Amino acid sequence: MSQRALQKRIISATISAMDEAVADSLRKTLPAQTMGIGIADLGCSSGPNTLMVISEIINKIYETCSQMGIPLPELRVSLNDLPGNDFNGIFMLLPEFYRNLEKENGVGPEGCFISGVAGSFYGRLFPKMSLHFVHSSSSLHWLSQVPPALCTKAGKHLNKGKIYISKTSPPSVLKAYLSQFQTDFFAFLRSRAAEMVAGGGMLLSFMGRSSPDAAAEVGSHQWELLSQALMSMVLERRGSTLSMPPTTPHAEEVANIVEEEGSFIINHLQGFEIDWDGGPTNNDDDNNNNNVVNGFENLSRGRRVAKTVRAVVESMVESHFGRDIMDELFRRYGELVDQYFSKTRAKHINLVLSVTRINSCY
Amino acid sequence: MDVEKVFHMKGGVGDTSYFNNSSVQKSVAEKMKDITLDAIEQMYVTLRPRNLGIADLGCSSGSNALLYIKRMVGTVEKAAQSVQQAAPEFRVCLNDLPTNDFNTVFQALPDLYQELKKGRNNDAPSVYVAAYPGNFYGRLFPENSLHFVYSFSSLHWLSRVPPGIYDEQGMLLNRKSIYITKNSPTEVCEAYAKQFRQDFSLFLKCRSEEVVTGGRMVLVLTGRSSPDFYCKDNIFAWELLYQSFNILVSKGKVEEEKVDSYDVHYYGPSREEIEDEVRTEGSFKLDRVEMLKKETDCTSSGAAIAKTVRAVQESMLSHHFGEAMLDELFDEYGTLLDREMAKEAVTFIDIALVLTRL
Numbered sequence: 001m002s003q004r005a006l007q008k009r010i011i012s013a014t015i016s017a018m019d020e021a022v023a024d025s026l027r028k029t030l031p032a033q034t035m036g037i038g039i040a041d042l043g044c045s046s047g048p049n050t051l052m053v054i055s056e057i058i059n060k061i062y063e064t065c066s067q068m069g070i071p072l073p074e075l076r077v078s079l080n081d082l083p084g085n086d087f088n089g090i091f092m093l094l095p096e097f098y099r100n101l102e103k104e105n106g107v108g109p110e111g112c113f114i115s116g117v118a119g120s121f122y123g124r125l126f127p128k129m130s131l132h133f134v135h136s137s138s139s140l141h142w143l144s145q146v147p148p149a150l151c152t153k154a155g156k157h158l159n160k161g162k163i164y165i166s167k168t169s170p171p172s173v174l175k176a177y178l179s180q181f182q183t184d185f186f187a188f189l190r191s192r193a194a195e196m197v198a199g200g201g202m203l204l205s206f207m208g209r210s211s212p213d214a215a216a217e218v219g220s221h222q223w224e225l226l227s228q229a230l231m232s233m234v235l236e237r238r239g240s241t242l243s244m245p246p247t248t249p250h251a252e253e254v255a256n257i258v259e260e261e262g263s264f265i266i267n268h269l270q271g272f273e274i275d276w277d278g279g280p281t282n283n284d285d286d287n288n289n290n291n292v293v294n295g296f297e298n299l300s301r302g303r304r305v306a307k308t309v310r311a312v313v314e315s316m317v318e319s320h321f322g323r324d325i326m327d328e329l330f331r332r333y334g335e336l337v338d339q340y341f342s343k344t345r346a347k348h349i350n351l352v353l354s355v356t357r358i359n360s361c362y
Numbered sequence: 363m364d365v366e367k368v369f370h371m372k373g374g375v376g377d378t379s380y381f382n383n384s385s386v387q388k389s390v391a392e393k394m395k396d397i398t399l400d401a402i403e404q405m406y407v408t409l410r411p412r413n414l415g416i417a418d419l420g421c422s423s424g425s426n427a428l429l430y431i432k433r434m435v436g437t438v439e440k441a442a443q444s445v446q447q448a449a450p451e452f453r454v455c456l457n458d459l460p461t462n463d464f465n466t467v468f469q470a471l472p473d474l475y476q477e478l479k480k481g482r483n484n485d486a487p488s489v490y491v492a493a494y495p496g497n498f499y500g501r502l503f504p505e506n507s508l509h510f511v512y513s514f515s516s517l518h519w520l521s522r523v524p525p526g527i528y529d530e531q532g533m534l535l536n537r538k539s540i541y542i543t544k545n546s547p548t549e550v551c552e553a554y555a556k557q558f559r560q561d562f563s564l565f566l567k568c569r570s571e572e573v574v575t576g577g578r579m580v581l582v583l584t585g586r587s588s589p590d591f592y593c594k595d596n597i598f599a600w601e602l603l604y605q606s607f608n609i610l611v612s613k614g615k616v617e618e619e620k621v622d623s624y625d626v627h628y629y630g631p632s633r634e635e636i637e638d639e640v641r642t643e644g645s646f647k648l649d650r651v652e653m654l655k656k657e658t659d660c661t662s663s664g665a666a667i668a669k670t671v672r673a674v675q676e677s678m679l680s681h682h683f684g685e686a687m688l689d690e691l692f693d694e695y696g697t698l699l700d701r702e703m704a705k706e707a708v709t710f711i712d713i714a715l716v717l718t719r720l
Contacts, residue, residue: 114494
């Protein structure tokens with residue numbers, strides 16, 4: 001639930017960028033299309049955020065078509081995530097979603113078809129030229145694998161004592177993470193290029209960093225603190241072999257890869273700050289939402305971060321260190337974060353990238 | 363009781379799951395294999411689509427769904443070779459009610475993709491699988507997006523328990539049973555038949571908007587071998603289940619009123635009823651109708667059949683009765699089945715249809 005709160009804030013902050021991207025791609029592709037519109041949300045996860053995103057996209061399409069004075073085309077909406085995602089949870093919400101769609105937008109059962117697609121977006125997921133708009137939020141910072149270069153043949157771990165990049169990581173570690181991101185993001189773009197029509201738009205939002213120096217970024221300090229918490233539990237020998245997959249690329253690195261892949265032009269690429277826990281909550285809106293039911297808002301900020309991070313990395317950490325240490329680990333982690341917050345304002349940088357598929361000879 | 367919200371095959375991969383107890387359905391599909399693969403091959407050779415849309419309606423959560431995909435892809439690839447055309451992109455649409463356990467199917471997908479790639483270099487088939495949750499008694503897919511539809515062992519499930527089995531006061535006309543029996547009044551039989559006609563007609567109409575001209579449908583459902591409503595091969599299994607309930611009632615494990623108020627949303631049509639409805643609805647022509655008979659023999663196990671029925675009926679039963687009595691109910695059912703099968707072979711009828719979109 002707490003992880004969703006953070007993702008919800010990120011999505012909310014990117015909504016106007018997304019609206020613009022949707023409208024833009026429609027104007028570029030609609031005159032030519034005859035077979036309805038294909039929309040995909042990649043890394044859709046499960047829960048209320050999932051349907052909130054596509055609801056927003058559908059509303060925007062509806063609005064744009066009204067402005068253009070054309071009838072609403074048939075909508076094909078695909079929700080994608082890895083095979084382990086809880087799709088059943090999303091599907092149970094669909095009958096009501098369709099009913100609301102009809103009530104609010106007059107979109108009947110022949111107007112919108114929502115499907116689930118399970119698979120890795122670092123490869124092909126959809127038929128050629130079937131998509132007009134692609135959205136992805138809070139997913140592209142997860143690499144397809146831990147950089148293999150982090151383990152030499154001798155099995156000696158390069159990033160010993162760390163679970164991510166930190167100030168004292170050797171340059172080869174930074175290089176390994178960057179290289180993996182480059183490979184992954186390139187594969188992502190290449191796959192989408194085949195699947196999108198010319199003029200189609202893509203809006204991607206993921207964790208990044210503002211400084212070109214991979215080790216300087218405060219955002220990665222979150223992982224540094226988790227590493228410290230692990231160390232403090234005298235797990236040094238085991239601690240040195242766990243490397244976390246998430247990565248925070250710099251905007252320039254991202255732009256370079258887009259240019260190199262060559263199928264997309266960048267409309268804009270921006271970063272905005274977001275607090276590690278989604279931000280302090282002083283206002284009534286937040287107090288009225290679901291988080292209050294969990295008592296989330298009443299926790300210290302450090303413990304909120306701990307809950308958020310735990311929801312994301314639990315399976316990885318648990319499979320490495322076992323279940324017994326988890327509660328204690330994240331308790332200590334929460335304390336370290338509280339201490340850190342008392343000294344600095346800790347934020348992620350969230351990158352928002354909007355691109356358009358150019359004409360091609362595919 | 364809203365069927366759409368409650369009805370689903372038993373999910374997961376446990377001992378009583380559909381995943382591990384759908385081999386009866388599998389043996390139906392094995393027989394259907396030739397019919398189905400022939401139909402998809404003929405369709406492909408005629409239409410030769412570059413992007414081929416296939417839909418499985420009522421895919422459930424078992425391993426059958428992915429097995430069928432593999433077979434169909436293989437058949438179409440061979441057909442494409444034989445007409446010197448590049449294999450198409452495959453768009454596979456798996457449909458079932460939103461309450462279906464799709465997660466289990468998805469978790470098995472990576473293995474399917476691996477198998478499709480095995481031994482191939484760069485020419486592995488391009489197969490894109492998506493799940494479309496929804497009720498097939500309504501629109502599910504974009505217009506003209508499908509070339510081949512198949513539905514195995516799903517169309518005998520009605521959209522609801524026929525309202526016509528209750529009189530104006532809401533009293534059940536079909537006492538002492540959960541389905542049609544030799545003692546059921548005519549109004550009850552006709553109510554079931556009418557519901558089937560309405561549902562099947564709506565099914566055909568919706569598919570007619572989604573399937574391209576020349577596209578094929580292969581449908582299999584349990585049915586009965588004669589126009590007579592009281593045909594044994596169809597109502598037998600339900601009668602035994604009702605008797606199992608009675609045993610539990612006599613032991614005080616289940617209340618009699620609960621049993622009296624339970625009715626299945628099922629109908630096994632006759633060949634004539636199906637042919638009539640296809641003709642009336644008018645969007646498809648019937649290319650082929652096969653009556654597939656399955657007879658039990660001395661090796662048949664009552665317990666195994668009971669498990670199959672359980673995987674299919676469990677969601678409705680536990681909604682109505684709770685879970686506690688299920689084990690005992692199906693123990694009794696298995697025993698009754700064994701006893702009946704020892705007396706004489708029991709026959710089950712499946713009706714297989716091949717239709718072409720006009």
